[in-house]
Amino acid sequence: MAKAIQKIAMNAAENIPYDKLMLSQKNVRRIKDGVSVEQLAEDISRRKLLQSLNVRPVLDGDGEETGTFEVPAGGRRYLALGILIKQKRLAKNEPIPCIVNRRQETSAEEDSLAENLRRADLHPLDQFRAFKTLSDQGLDPDEIGARFFVSPATVRQRLRLASVSPKLLDLYEKDEIRLEQVMAFSISDDHARQEQIWERISNSHTQEPYYIRRLLTETTVRADDRRAVYVGAEAYEAAGGVILRDLFEQDSGGWFQDAALLEQLVFDKLKVDAEAIRAEGWKWVEAAISFPYGHTSGMRRIYAEAQELSAEEIKRYDALKAEHDKLDADYAAAEDADEAIETKLDQLGAELDAIDDRPQSYDPAQKGIAGVFVTLAANGKLQVEAGFVRAVDEPRPETGGGDEREEGDAEGEARSNGDGDDDGDAVVVNGKPVDDSSGDDGEEDGIKPLPDRLVFDLTAQRTLALRNALAGDADIAFFAALHAFVLQVFYRFAPDSCLEISLKSGSFSQVDGLAETSWAKEIAERHEAWDRELPDETDGLWDFLLGLDEASRKALFGHCVSLTLNAVVEPWNRRPRALEHADVLANSLQFDMVDAGWTPTVEFLGRLTKARILQAVREARGEDSAQLIDHMKKEIMAREAARLLEGSNWVPEPLRVEVDQVAANAGDAVPGNMSDEAVLDGDAAELPAFLADDADQSSDKPVTFEGDETDQLQAAE
Secondary structure: OOOOOOOOOOOOEEEEEHHHEEEOOOOOOOOOOOOOHHHHHHHHHHHOOOOOEEEEEEEOOOOOEEEEEEEEEOHHHHHHHHHHHHOOOOOOOOEEEEEEOOOOOOOHHHHHHHHHHOOOOOOHHHHHHHHHHHHHOOOOHHHHHHHHOOOHHHHHHHHHHHOOOHHHHHHHHOOOOOHHHHHHHOOOOOHHHHHHHHHHHOOOOOOOHHHHHHHHOOOOEEOOOHHHHHHOHHHHHHOOOOEEOOOOOOOOOOEEOOHHHHHHHHHHHHHHHHHHHHOOOOOEEEEOOOOOOOOOOOOEEOOOEEOOOOHHHHHHHHHHHHHHHHHHHHHHHOOOOOHHHHHHHHHHHHHHHHHHOOOEEOOHHHHOOOEEEEEEOOOOOEEEEEEEEOHHHOOOOOOOOOOOOOOOOHHHHHHHOOOOOOOOOOEEEOOEEEOOOOOOOOOOOOOOOOOHHHHHHHHHHHHHHHHHHHHOOHHHHHHHHHHHHHHHHHOOOOOOOOOOOOOOOOOOOOOOOHHHOHHHHHHHHHHHHHHHHOOOOHHHHHHHHHHOOHHHHHHHHHHHHHOOOOOOOEOOEOOHHHHHHHHHHHHHHOOOOOOOOOOOOHHHHHOOOHHHHHHHHHHHHOHHHHHHHOOOOHHHHHHHHHHHHOOOOOOOHHHOOOOOHHHHHHOOOOHHHOOHHHHHOOOOOOOOHHHHOOOOOOOOOOOOOOOOOOOOOOOOO
16 A cells, blocks of 8 residues: 655744744844845835745743744845834834744754745846836836836846847847847847847857947947037937947947938038038138048148237237236245235236137138138037138239240240240240340331340350359258249249249048048148248248248258158059159158058058968067967958057058168068067967957958959058
8 A cells, every 4th residue: 555645734824913023043144135124125115025034933941932933034024124113114013924933844044044045036038028017017217226226227228138139038048148249239229130140140259249239330320420429419319310329338429320311411511511601701612521631732821810909909918918927926936825816817817818819810802712621520520721722713913925834845845945936925024025026137216125036045144154153052052942842832823933843742632541640630730830931922932931040941941842752652653763762761761650650450451361461460470479360250350460460560561661781781671670579579469269269261352453454452562
């Protein structure tokens, strides 16, 4: 006969007045953790007890119950109830639901430990969904946070996580996606896009949160982009745009999702701003998000002038200056600091600055022939470059004829040799027109102009004599060359020099981002500073140059000459001797691109083939470092290569200077213009573990140009 299984009997539940309960010293919880007792009291006040206390009767010496009970499990709830009683919100004899353990088959310590260890924490996904349910029931994040003692920001984060694609949340529930990845997917509300990204990376070794964020935002515009700053988040959202936000990391304002809408808003706002500037009296205004480097080439610049001070303003300025200087001298002589005097000095200084910084304005007549370029600065502010005069708008002096000719003009060459037909042409001598009288013997009444051929012969003699004299005076020769250079650089349409010196300066406007480099900005600032100093008209230029000190003349000369330098390699314009001279010049200047601030950026490396990237790392850091990244996808390889090349002094071949034999004998040349120490220090740098395991390689082809039948051209070659 089978033995009957003994049934388990539960401990009975009883309602015991609170004043009959006491906290057991056998409770194993000693350290505060999680929700505080005060917060628990507030929660009990809202929803009452959700879990009974576990109690045991207190026995007397004979083993009889005394009518009081100790609480070994549920001590925090007991203390929270005590707080409510102290606050007069709960009666001290209020019946409390309790489970009474009279059998005592286990110890009090064991029951206390079991209650805490057997409790299973809520899965994060269950919390996300629960918050989402409460939100659907009409509770806002502030109310949910108040009820569960978390910040509203935390609630918003949980709600955002709950809004991720259900398919991805199911994968998270099965531990096939990490929480950090779900957080990255929460940037976008587009479930289809989220699922598409996961399908793309699910079989890849690169599944890191930063990569997911980058893929989700690759077609967006960052909120700190100058276009987004210029338009503003309010205007963009008012036009129907959506801003993606990352609630888990700093996102600098998020991402503007609709790039096309943002571009249209930029152009619409630029149009309004440009029209407002045009209404100030300018002949033209050209607006764009950005202009290529050299966009003002060939234009003359005019500048605003400060308004003249009135006699009353001059008198006030002198009085303020005298008071400021006296007070400053007295303060400097004083032993102790005086806050009142400091405040007064600041006030006087501000008034003087206000007078010094008086409004500047352009001559209305000059504005009538000049224009303005309107663009966006890097910080998103409107950048206005005013006062540019185009060639077609330059006022032309009226002359009876021209003796200027293009270089290589056949007709001009014939006239200069005295063999051409001069009918209809006039010669200008000392600013006065000379009529053609080559067939006149000069015997008629009155003095007639000299024949053209005779004038040519005489002036040719004078030219040679002047050349000979100029050769004997190097200082004046320098002035003359400087004068010719300045005329061509700063006075584009005033060839008022007898020196046939021609300057050419390439603009390289086809190179993206060139205007943002530190070199371009320094050149522009130096050019504008000189442009402001030079006289407005060419008539006073010679005297101005003579009045400069030697250092200033040399600086101006160097600036003009520097603008003619061209060491660009172009497939259609082979200039080997010129490029060799550029290397000689660089050596003489002790010039190095690394010292100038060039570094191999991720963008640059991304334009190379994978083989070229590995070659660069190999040259800079050695074979071990190259092997660290040779298995990666190109975009990741470029990023890690940039990190490895940092501080290595490596530069690509076109930026290296060919050292001469003397330099080579002094020490062997090292690839990439690096020091020997940089190459010897080639220990492989450590990469993140997830990158070191990336075995996925992508095919990569060098860039080719249409119509090029030679070997494929590679970037940086």
